[in-house]
Amino acid sequence: MKPKETINLYRVISLLVIALVTFGVMGGLCAKSHLYPDEWLSMFFLTLIFLLVCIFELEYERKQKGISANTQTTFIRLSVTYTVSGGLIYAISYLPEFYRPVMIPVILLTAVSNSMVAVSFGLFFDLVLALTVGGSFYALAAYMMLTMLAAVLAQALKEKKYRMGVSLLTFFFSLMIPELFSYLSTKEMQKYSLLYAFGTAFLTFLTAAFLFHRLLHEADQEIENHLLDIVSEDYSEVKALKDFSMVEYRHAVKVSDIACRCAKEVGYRANLCLAGGFYYRMGRWIGEPYIKNAVNKAESLCFPAELISILAEYYGEEQLPSSPESALVHMVDAVVIRLEAMEQNVGQSVWNRDIVIYQTVNDFSSSEIYDHSGMSMNQFLKIREFLAKEELLR
Structure with missing residues (x-):
């Protein structure tokens, strides 16, 4: 039976x-x-029109995997950050018209969603500020320019190596742009304007340099914890699998364990491989169409997007593995299935496990199924050697 999205x-x-x-x-x-x-x-x-458009956008982005590492925790984090941003917008309305740090909400919202969502919310805040406590065309133009720049720069902030350079750019833009538009509006330098500009620019810099990456780190850690939770013995789907079939449960545990150990050897995400190995055959627990049902079930359970991708790439039947973790889980599952089948059909004394493992892995590699996964040849060889030596396969 096809599971419906809840x-x-x-x-x-x-x-x-x-x-x-x-x-x-x-x-x-x-x-x-x-x-x-x-x-x-x-x-x-x-406001009502804005909300209808933004809710549509959020749901569309969720469906397209544009914002959700996990549909439950991501939306909670987004709502909390949006609440903080809303409070900040009201608070900065008391500052002088041109010196409101409108970049900060956009930077924060990009950290918990994506640049498109952040720009949508940011432009709405800009518009409401201009229509209520602003009134100046030049102020609105400054807000909108700062919002667009914040979204672009926040995307680059996700790369740790660019953090300090991009943070300095946010400081520069949030210092200079208000000054430029203020001068265009009045044709004179306002008293204390540089002091206000420096203060808002410094707050923006701190947000970009430190708070943004704090939010990203918390999001990543939350995903890793969730991956561990869904393979724990007291998780509902783990209990359900035990009731459904102990054979499938033991297979899932074996693939999960080996994939996790192997991931640690080659530097892949171990928790993702742990969960991916356990739920790789989820579609077969539910029924045909296997892949579609597995993906629908995983989405209804709010599994992380990376894990759902592994399930969608089951044996490359509809999509080839697009990540090294997906390729690794496929490789381990294929080897375990092959060895289990041979154990049932022939005696252990008449076949060589190492040869079976090498042949199985090499056959899949030559079929080019892993070509788009990002797995290097060196990593492939390390994985093959690890599987040949893994005690759980003996």
Whole structure:
């Protein structure tokens, strides 16, 4: 039976929190500016249109694996970060018009989603600020330019080697752009303007240099912990597999264990291989169509996106392995299946395990199934040698 995607309560709550925060920020800024009732109504409909578009975008990105390393934890993290960003937007509305650090919410939101989502939220914040407590075309232009720059730079911040250089760029842009647009607006230098500009630029720099990577690290660690949780003995799907078939359970444990050990040998993500090895045959536990059912089931259980990709690349039937972890799990499962089959058909004394392992791995390699996985030849040889020596295969 084909599993249907279930409505995830955490995702629904997260979207509701985003909606409430959005209306809350809009209402707070409108009240602060003492807008007339017709202006309140106009802002309400503007906010409603924005929310409909953004919720559609979030769901579309989720379906396309654009933001979710894990649909449950990612949306919780996004809603929390959005709440902080909304509070920040209201707080900075008290600063002078041109010296509001609008780059900070965009940088934070990029860390927990992607640049497209961050730009969408950032542009809405810019628009609401300009329509309520701004009013200057030059201020809106400055906000929008800073928002676009923040999204571009935040993407580069995900590469650790660029962190300090990009952080310095955020400092420079958030210092100079407000000054330039302020001068274009008034044709004179404002008193204390450099002090305000330096303060907001320094806060933006700290966000880019330190807080951004803190959020990324927490997200990565959360995924690693989740991968361990879903293979623990008390996890519901592990218990269900035991009830379904002890033969399948023992096979899953063996593949999982060997794949994890091998991953550590060659420097791959061990926890991803641990979970990938265990759930690699999930589709066969459910029924045909195996791959589609496995992917649907994994998505309904909020498995990390990298693990879902491994399940979608099962034996390269629909998609070839696109990561070294996926190739490794496939290799281990194929070897274990081959050895288990030979143990049932012939006596152990009349065949050589090492030869079977070498032949199995070499056959798949020559079929070019691993060509797009990113596995190097040196890593392939190390994995082959490790499998030949692995005690669990004996």
